[in-house]
Amino acid sequence: MNIVSQEHQNSGQQSTEQTTYVAPYVDIESTDSGYVLHAEMPGVNRDGIRITVDDGNLVLLGQRQPLSASGEPLHRETRQLSYRRVYELDPSIDANKISARIEQGTLTVNLPKAENLKPRRITLE
Numbered sequence: 001m002n003i004v005s006q007e008h009q010n011s012g013q014q015s016t017e018q019t020t021y022v023a024p025y026v027d028i029e030s031t032d033s034g035y036v037l038h039a040e041m042p043g044v045n046r047d048g049i050r051i052t053v054d055d056g057n058l059v060l061l062g063q064r065q066p067l068s069a070s071g072e073p074l075h076r077e078t079r080q081l082s083y084r085r086v087y088e089l090d091p092s093i094d095a096n097k098i099s100a101r102i103e104q105g106t107l108t109v110n111l112p113k114a115e116n117l118k119p120r121r122i123t124l125e
Contacts, residue, residue, distance in 0.1 A: 019082075020081055021061075021081060021082050021083060021084035022079065022081045022082070022083050022084075023083070023084065023085050024039045024040050024041050024060070024062065024083045024085055024107075025039070025040045026038065026039045026040075026085060033112055033113060034093065034094075034110065034111045034112040034113045035090075035093070035110075035111040036108065036109070036110055036111070037087075037107075037108070037109040037111065038106055038107070038108055039060055039062075039083070039085065039106070039107040039109070040105065040106060040107075041062040041083045041102070041105055041106070041107050042105035043064040043065060043067075043078075043105065044062035044063065044064055044065075044083065044102065044105065044107070045065060045102070046102055048062055048063040048064065048065060049061070049062050049100070049102055049107060050062075050063075051098070051100050051109065053089065053095045053098065056088060056089050056091075057086050057087065057088055057089065058086070058087045058088075058089050058098070058109075058111075059084070059085075059086050060083070060084065060085045060086075060087075060107065060109070061082065061083065061084050062082060062083035062084075062107065063082045063083075064080060064081070064082060064083075066080065067080065089111070092113050092114055093111045093112070093113065093114070094112050094113065094114040094115070097112045098110065098111055098112070
């Protein structure tokens with residue numbers, strides 16, 4: 001996974017705060033009606049997902065729930081970082097009809113094409 005840093009500047013303050021994200025692995029499929037995006041975000045539940053469309057970009061943000069351990073960790077290979085990925089949307093995507101769901105750590109985002117851009121069959125008179 002790729003680790004990405006992003007700086008956040010608080011309004012009215014001179015200090016910047018840096019947040020580190022992990023870029024999730026993503027598969028994108030093309031369908032007749034648009035595109036389907038599958039992002040791996042283990043440890044993220046429905047409340048930890050934020051999907052936004054801003055200035056032609058699709059932003060996926062997934063925040064992991066903190067692990068609760070009863071003992072002291074001896075060895076850890078997993079990171080408690082949040083996920084973030086940004087995609088530039090194709091102009092043919094109908095941003096008002098984007099839908100998403102998360103199941104067992106996989107986020108699925110449906111990106112439908114605008115109705116006027118879908119192929120349609122013309123019947124003969």
